Structures are given as structure tokens and as C-alpha cells.
Amino acid sequence: MIRIKALTMVAAIAAFIAVPTLALAQDAxxxxxxxxxxxxxxxxxxxxxxxxxxxxxxxxxxxxxxxxxxxxxxxxxxxxxxxxxxxxxxxxxxxxxxxxxxxxxxxxxxxxxxxxxxxxxxxxxxxxxxxxxxxxxxxxxxxxxxxxxxRTAEVFLHSRKPVRTLEDMKGLKLRTAGSWLDMAKDLGAAPVTTAGGDVFPMLERGAIDATEWGTLWEDIAPGFHKVAKYLIIPGVHQPxxxxxxxxxxxxxxxxxxxxxxxxxxxxxxxxxxxxxxxxxEDAKALDVYRKAGNEVIELAPEVQYRTREIADAWADKQAETNPWFAKVLASQRDFERRWANATQYRNVKVRATATQ
Missing domain, CATH: 3.40.190.170 (Bacterial extracellular solute-binding protein, family 7)
Incomplete structure (x- = not known):
């Protein structure tokens, strides 16, 4: 009887050890x-x-x-x-x-x-x-x-030319991608697209006047600011x-x-x-550009408002003929309506201080 109990115990211990071993074996x-x-x-x-x-x-x-x-x-x-x-x-x-x-x-x-x-x-x-x-x-x-x-909102442009108004956008040769290729034309620009590795040399030699890529911090690494004096914000093309x-x-x-x-x-x-x-990192990045001698320009409100008008009209047009676009756009706009008054209960007003 004692021998049977001992054998039973050994078998139980072996089974206990085997369970995790088997589980590990199944994890390919x-x-x-x-x-x-x-x-x-x-x-x-x-x-x-x-x-x-x-x-x-x-x-x-x-x-x-x-x-x-x-x-x-x-x-x-x-x-x-x-x-x-x-x-x-x-x-x-x-x-x-x-x-x-x-x-x-x-x-x-x-x-x-x-x-x-x-x-x-x-x-x-x-x-x-x-x-x-x-x-x-x-x-x-x-x-x-x-x-x-x-990403958070991108830089609107690293530009060899100052860009502030709708008039400044006319004829501007800029590198971009996605739907902004279409929308930028409605602002009067002349957009092209290219892979990321080609952007710097094109900007450096003047094949393009300006480029968008990433956020303030992300754009430090590719060094666009070294060959384009003007930094244009905010990135209304890509919030x-x-x-x-x-x-x-x-x-x-x-x-x-x-x-x-x-x-x-x-x-x-x-x-x-x-x-x-x-x-x-974005919060620190503007100082990097200013110390490098770049001029920071904020887009005129007319450009920002016009951009959103163009975007909404473009989206409505896509939704007319593309069921998937319509489905996703409806979901996003329903969400946006739910959050329409979010700033009232999420943002607290404070007085400006010297550090701000």
C-alpha cells in the first residue's frame, strides 16, 4: 500500500511538472x-x-x-x-x-x-x-x-519661402502624400509625392519649395530646417x-x-x-528651430478655415460613391458630435504667467 501511494505521488509530481513543459512546447x-x-x-x-x-x-x-x-x-x-x-x-x-x-x-x-x-x-x-x-x-x-x-499635429511646412496667406500658397511646389495632394491644389499649390528618403535632397536642391513630414520633434532628425529657413505651423493638413x-x-x-x-x-x-x-518632445522642439535660425510663422486664419472647408467638401464627395468611406466617415462624425462640447468640461481656464 505504501509503495502504491509513493508511486501515485511520484506520478502526480511528474504530471505537475509536465503541464508547464507541455504548455511551453505548444508556444511556437x-x-x-x-x-x-x-x-x-x-x-x-x-x-x-x-x-x-x-x-x-x-x-x-x-x-x-x-x-x-x-x-x-x-x-x-x-x-x-x-x-x-x-x-x-x-x-x-x-x-x-x-x-x-x-x-x-x-x-x-x-x-x-x-x-x-x-x-x-x-x-x-x-x-x-x-x-x-x-x-x-x-x-x-x-x-x-x-x-x-x-502623431500629434504635424508641421504644416518646412519652406524655402515664407508662407502665411492663401496668396503665398499659389504655385508653391510642396511634397506631401495622401488626400492632401488633391486638397493642396484647391489652395493653389503644386504638390508632388515621394518617399521619405528623397525629401531632403529635393528640398536642398530646390526641386521643391517646401515639404511636410512629421511633428516638430520628428522633423529635427531629417534636418529639413537646415535647408529651409521657414517653419510654418500649425499642421492643418494633418491634425x-x-x-x-x-x-x-x-x-x-x-x-x-x-x-x-x-x-x-x-x-x-x-x-x-x-x-x-x-x-x-514637441514641447521642446520650437527652441531647437529658433536657435538654429529658423523663422516660425503661424498660418493666417483664412488658410486654416479654408483648409477645413476644402477637407469637409472633399470627404462628402468621397462618401457619395464609396460605401466604406461613407461608413467610416459617419462613425467619425458621430464621435465628433459627442465630443463637440468636450472643451467645456475638460479644459480649465488659467491666467497667463511669465513661464507661459
Missing amino acids: KHSFKMATGWPGGPLMDIGAKAFAERVDQMSDGRIKIQVFPGGTLGNALKVTETVKNGVAEMGHTWMGYDWGRDTTTVLFGGYAGSFDSERMLHWLYQAGGVDLQRQYRDEVFGVVSMPLFI VAPFDLVINKDAWAKLSDKDKKLIETAARLTTFDSWLRIGE
Whole structure:
């Protein structure tokens, strides 16, 4: 009897030890390549690479993601296509680069009619935006998609010419992307698009008069201010810019439910971290430009008001013929109406001080 009890105890201990061993054996290892649209800078460092590092940490090294600079695995403006075709299992892009195929992309990537970054985060994570994004990218582009990285309002322009009024916009050769290519024309500008790595040399040699790219802090790294004296704010063309993690559907299907949740959580944490970091660094950045000898110009109200009018009219036109655009736009405008009076209960008036 004693021997039977001993054997039973040994078997129980062995079974107890085997359970976590079996669980570990079921947690598969994965190695993915990630294509990006960026040569470097914050989008790479606190976006794509930060996400890869977080996934590695959260998976105890089981899931490895090798991040490649823009253009290494394919066209930097066509990361979605690179991922869909399986050249890379993952990609980090701005969805608005795909606007030529479907203009709905700019509603998720931000355009001149978008709300600010705080509201965009609430819409994405609390009001159904993430689910709409997943459904849309799957149905129209055949990839798995979720937010990864988000900007606050961008710099309107780094310009070789002063730009303040609607008259100053006429004939201005500027680099941009997404729906602003169309809208800038309505302001009288002459817009073109190009990958991020080509912007500086084009601006330096005068092939373009001005460019938009990122926020105050993000634009320090590419050095546009070194070849363009004028810094034009605020970024009415892009009040917010969420970026996009795209995943090949076959690669996604190989992940367990647990690992899919891990990827989603890592992307969400990276997105919030990027927002916090950019907000803090933007607050310091104007001094950098002023010390470098740049002149900071605030756009005239006429330009800011006219931009929003153009954006709303453009969105209404897209919604007339594009069911997905209409669906997402309706969701965003419903959200915007709910938040219409938010400043009354969220913003507290204070007297200006010397430090302000």
C-alpha cells in the first residue's frame, strides 16, 4: 500500500511538472521580417523597432521581428503590397500611402478633416475604430491591420519661402502624400509625392519649395530646417496621423490566439508610448528651430478655415460613391458630435504667467 501511494505521488509530481513543459512546447517560435516606409528617425526608433523589441520581451524571445529600412524589401510607399505578397510577413506604413487604391485609407491615417490625436485615440480604441480598420483592410487589401504609432499635429511646412496667406500658397511646389495632394491644389499649390528618403535632397536642391513630414520633434532628425529657413505651423493638413501595422494573413493564421493577443497588446502599448513621447518632445522642439535660425510663422486664419472647408467638401464627395468611406466617415462624425462640447468640461481656464 505504501509503495502504491509513493508511486501515485511520484506520478502526480511528474504530471505537475509536465503541464508547464507541455504548455511551453505548444508556444511556437516565430521569425518575421518587417518592411517599413522609413529610413530612420522616430517612426523607426519609437515605432517599428520599439514594437519589435516589445514583442520580443513579451514573448520571452519566442517571436522575433527583424525590421528593415524603407526600400530594402520593396517600394517604401507600397509596404502593404509587399506584405500582401509575402515578401515580408509584417509592415509598418502610413495607410494614406494607399489612398490611390481607396481614399478611405486617409480616414484611418488622418487628413485635413480629422480630429486631434486625443480624440483619434478615443475613437480608435473606445468607439469602434480599431474594429472598422481591421474589417476594412481585410476586405479591401487582404491584410491584417491595427494601429501602430500615432502623431500629434504635424508641421504644416518646412519652406524655402515664407508662407502665411492663401496668396503665398499659389504655385508653391510642396511634397506631401495622401488626400492632401488633391486638397493642396484647391489652395493653389503644386504638390508632388515621394518617399521619405528623397525629401531632403529635393528640398536642398530646390526641386521643391517646401515639404511636410512629421511633428516638430520628428522633423529635427531629417534636418529639413537646415535647408529651409521657414517653419510654418500649425499642421492643418494633418491634425493627427495614426500609423499602420500590416500583417500577412498566412503569417497571422500561424499564430496562436494567445500570440495574436500579444501582438495586438504590443502594438497598442507602442502606439500610446509614441503619443506620449512625441507630445513631450514637441514641447521642446520650437527652441531647437529658433536657435538654429529658423523663422516660425503661424498660418493666417483664412488658410486654416479654408483648409477645413476644402477637407469637409472633399470627404462628402468621397462618401457619395464609396460605401466604406461613407461608413467610416459617419462613425467619425458621430464621435465628433459627442465630443463637440468636450472643451467645456475638460479644459480649465488659467491666467497667463511669465513661464507661459
